[in-house]
Amino acid sequence: MAISYEKERRIIHLSINEEYSYYIHINKYNYLIHLYDGKYLSDISKERVSERYMERYSFLDINRSKNEEDYYETMDEDYYFSFLASQFECAPFMKGDKRGAHTIINNEIKDNIPITNFLYVSHEVIKGLPKDKNKNLPHVRFKDNEVETLIITLKEEYKDVILKLYYEVSEKYHCLVRYSKLVNNGEKEGIVVNKFSSMELDLNSCDYEILALKGTWSNDTEEERIPLNHSYTKISENHGARGFYYNSAVALIKNGTTLDNGEVYGFNILYSSDFAYEFKVDEIDQTRLTVSYNNETTEFFLNEKEELTSFETIQVFSCEGINKMSQIFHDLIRERVLGFSQNKDKYILVNSWEAYYFNFDTEKILKVIDKAKELNINLFVLDDGWFGHRNNDKSSLGDWFINKEKIDISRVVEYAKNKGMNVGLWVEPEMISPDSNLYKEHPEYALYPSFYEKPTLFRHQLVLDLTNDEVVERIFNDLTKVIDSLGISYVKWDFNRYLTETYSSHLPKEKRKETTYRFIMGTYKLLNKFTKRYPHILLESCAAGGGRFDLGLLYYSPQAWASDEMDISLRSGIQYSKNIFYPLRSIGAHVCERGSGSIQDKCCLAFFGTYGYELDILNISEEEKEKILFFNNLYQEFHDVIEYGDYYAIYNPYKCNYNAWNVVTKKKNLALVYFMIYRKEATKARFIKLKGLDKNKYYYNSLTNDIYKGDFYMNVGLNISAILTPYTSMMFVIKEIDAIKANIYRKTKQVDGGKRDKLV
Numbered sequence: 056m057a058i059s060y061e062k063e064r065r066i067i068h069l070s071i072n073e074e075y076s077y078y079i080h081i082n083k084y085n086y087l088i089h090l091y092d093g094k095y096l097s098d099i100s101k102e103r104v105s106e107r108y109m110e111r112y113s114f115l116d117i118n119r120s121k122n123e124e125d126y127y128e129t130m131d132e133d134y135y136f137s138f139l140a141s142q143f144e145c146a147p148f149m150k151g152d153k154r155g156a157h158t159i160i161n162n163e164i165k166d167n168i169p170i171t172n173f174l175y176v177s178h179e180v181i182k183g184l185p186k187d188k189n190k191n192l193p194h195v196r197f198k199d200n201e202v203e204t205l206i207i208t209l210k211e212e213y214k215d216v217i218l219k220l221y222y223e224v225s226e227k228y229h230c231l232v233r234y235s236k237l238v239n240n241g242e243k244e245g246i247v248v249n250k251f252s253s254m255e256l257d258l259n260s261c262d263y264e265i266l267a268l269k270g271t272w273s274n275d276t277e278e279e280r281i282p283l284n285h286s287y288t289k290i291s292e293n294h295g296a297r298g299f300y301y302n303s304a305v306a307l308i309k310n311g312t313t314l315d316n317g318e319v320y321g322f323n324i325l326y327s328s329d330f331a332y333e334f335k336v337d338e339i340d341q342t343r344l345t346v347s348y349n350n351e352t353t354e355f356f357l358n359e360k361e362e363l364t365s366f367e368t369i370q371v372f373s374c375e376g377i378n379k380m381s382q383i384f385h386d387l388i389r390e391r392v393l394g395f396s397q398n399k400d401k402y403i404l405v406n407s408w409e410a411y412y413f414n415f416d417t418e419k420i421l422k423v424i425d426k427a428k429e430l431n432i433n434l435f436v437l438d439d440g441w442f443g444h445r446n447n448d449k450s451s452l453g454d455w456f457i458n459k460e461k462i463d464i465s466r467v468v469e470y471a472k473n474k475g476m477n478v479g480l481w482v483e484p485e486m487i488s489p490d491s492n493l494y495k496e497h498p499e500y501a502l503y504p505s506f507y508e509k510p511t512l513f514r515h516q517l518v519l520d521l522t523n524d525e526v527v528e529r530i531f532n533d534l535t536k537v538i539d540s541l542g543i544s545y546v547k548w549d550f551n552r553y554l555t556e557t558y559s560s561h562l563p564k565e566k567r568k569e570t571t572y573r574f575i576m577g578t579y580k581l582l583n584k585f586t587k588r589y590p591h592i593l594l595e596s597c598a599a600g601g602g603r604f605d606l607g608l609l610y611y612s613p614q615a616w617a618s619d620e621m622d623i624s625l626r627s628g629i630q631y632s633k634n635i636f637y638p639l640r641s642i643g644a645h646v647c648e649r650g651s652g653s654i655q656d657k658c659c660l661a662f663f664g665t666y667g668y669e670l671d672i673l674n675i676s677e678e679e680k681e682k683i684l685f686f687n688n689l690y691q692e693f694h695d696v697i698e699y700g701d702y703y704a705i706y707n708p709y710k711c712n713y714n715a716w717n718v719v720t721k722k723k724n725l726a727l728v729y730f731m732i733y734r735k736e737a738t739k740a741r742f743i744k745l746k747g748l749d750k751n752k753y754y755y756n757s758l759t760n761d762i763y764k765g766d767f768y769m770n771v772g773l774n775i776s777a778i779l780t781p782y783t784s785m786m787f788v789i790k791e792i793d794a795i796k797a798n799i800y801r802k803t804k805q806v807d808g809g810k811r812d813k814l815v
């Protein structure tokens with residue numbers, strides 16, 4: 056049982072596979088006390104846990120025995136409770152605790168006093184998902200038999216407002232999924248919600264550092280380590296619909312933890328707009344984390360009887376280092392978060408953008424399709440520039456009709472189909488260009504206050520007001536007209552600017568500070584309609600240009616173009632960082648011309664993502680053609696390993712001169728290894744130790760063309776001293792071979808009729 060309740064002591068225990076425990080105590084003042092979380096504990100003493108730090112914060116008469124719990128008459132004297140030192144599940148605002156509240160609400164009209172003190176009313180434990188779960192929001196798609204849910208109901212002390220805390224506990228997926236719901240039960244004047252958290256986690260030490268992914272355009276997500284200290288740390292976004300600043304995935308790493316040992320907490324949210332992870336270390340070195348909407352840009356107003364459910368936060372705990380956390384995230388996201396397409400074809404795509412930008416016509420594209428066919432590529436994607444009168448980035452967003460003077464897409468699709476190939480299109484549905492028919496017709500569809508004369512442009516474009524359902528409908532109808540007429544198989548959904556002046560005139564005055572939230576809800580509506588209508592279309596969202604790579608979007612589109620950075624040295628760091636939290640099959644990766652590195656280097660790296668090309672394939676050398684054919688064959692043979700295997704980082708490129716990882720099938724019969732060296736090094740003995748193999752199995756490796764046992768690969772490793780050419784990347788294959796063949800090979804060096812060629 057993942058959730059149990061001990062009535063007498065009022066203790067709730069959430070546990071995962073006897074590996075992890077999370078204890079909550081409902082104390083006698085009806086505060087939810089976070090007693091413990093970490094490695095599994097079969098039982099807990101609530102007194103002992105609090106005693107060690109309460110001593111100094113209680114005003115108990117020292118002549119009285121501290122064990123007579125019932126003796127205390129006031130909280131002030133209580134030896135086991137202190138606003139300064141206790142750990143909470145839902146910390147109050149403007150009571151004794153000043154370490155950052157879970158939620159802050161205010162009735163500005165009635166009294167304008169935002170003191171917020173939610174107290175326990177009741178709780179229930181449910182097998183499966185809660186009945187009232189809002190499935191219209193991105194959520195972890197647990198099946199009922201994979202989860203138990205704890206729902207705790209609290210009520211604000213003086214306001215008629217209810218808060219519910221949800222904890223979905225999944226032993227199958229080794230994680231908690233947490234969220235909250237606010238209900239304005241009876242505040243007639245309505246309440247302002249100044250802060251609203253999805254979850255709070257109070258830890259009894261500050262012995263951690265934060266691992267966050269920061270970035271900018273073309274340098275998207277890079278691992279950043281931030282020490283926790285007594286100043287307040289906020290990892291957040293305020294760009295409206297995710298920018299590059301910080302990704303929404305964050306880990307808290309216990310000092311001394313490595314890739315394979317030690318404790319780490321991982322968090323990620325299913326939301327694509329402004330969020331905040333706020334870390335506060337208190338005066339006795341405990342840490343509070345709240346994960347909330349970023350109240351710098353987002354505030355809510357709830358009318359009487361209105362309710363608001365927060366985004367979901369996934370919480371993962373590993374005591375086997377960062378790799379274990381990555382694996383938990385990867386399995387969960389791959390199986391229960393990613394959007395899916397009914398189309399099970401394995402696509403290797405070629406996209407027009409990097410090769411031709413806006414400069415293409417029908418004849419050129421037909422030639423590209425011919426060439427793609429020759430190269431065993433099966434999907435051609437026409438990127439930006441096919442609609443309205445768009446020949447540069449200054450116009451036409453919002454005009455979703457084909458520019459027939461420039462390109463005959465029906466002919467392209469027909470031509471491709473006859474060759475057994477598929478076609479995809481680029482769109483940017485949430486945007487509007489001032490130079491567009493749509494803007495002329497409906498200037499009020501753009502998102503900025505109506506009296507603004509000069510809204511901020513970015514890449515010459517504005518954002519649509521998707522808080523307005525009429526706009527959502529209009530864009531959906533325009534897109535479906537064009538898509539229905541073509542019969543395409545793939546759509547790239549781009550988002551190339553962030554939000555400014557995010558106050559919609561369409562919303563009532565009191566709800567304008569909800570615009571960031573309502574904009575993204577409009578986007579989700581549009582995506583919902585789109586994916587329902589086109590279940591066979593593979594949808595890829597796009598992070599470059601706007602930096603939007605998150606679980607909110609991945610909930611609809613199973614993959615996202617990861618970065619416009621093409622240089623292998625930078626891109627390998629970006630992929631390494633994304634791999635920490637996101638399954639490799641969600642990471643859009645192509646082989647492009649720009650940036651340093653040979654085609655082979657780039658193929659090796661892109662192989663560990665969705666794989667595809669953005670090259671001018673009409674102008675490649677014979678040698679490059681061969682490489683492409685070679686990798687495309689490899690893709691058909693081995694790409695399942697990347698899609699479904701277990702990922703292990705071997706070297707962290709932000710800490711050393713190498714980048715390496717390997718991915719192993721669940722059966723442990725096949726592994727693919729990626730390796731990259733950044734700077735030239737003096738010749739030294741260097742070994743790369745693989746991870747996750749079966750120590751007793753024999754494996755052939757394509758690096759040294761040899762056969763060893765799993766424990767040899769993992770404990771001795773492969774000697775890479777001779778291949779340390781700086782700025783190169785490589786991949787190699789590790790393949791199980793049966794013991795009899797392995798022994799023959801060892802004696803004769805003959806296997807499968809002869810010595811196998813080195814793979815890559």
Ligand code: GLA
Pocket residue numbers: 408438439448481549551597598599600616618619
């Ligand atoms: C973004 C994407 C590119 C391309 C352009 C088109 O920058 O990352 O791949 O689609 O938009 O304008």
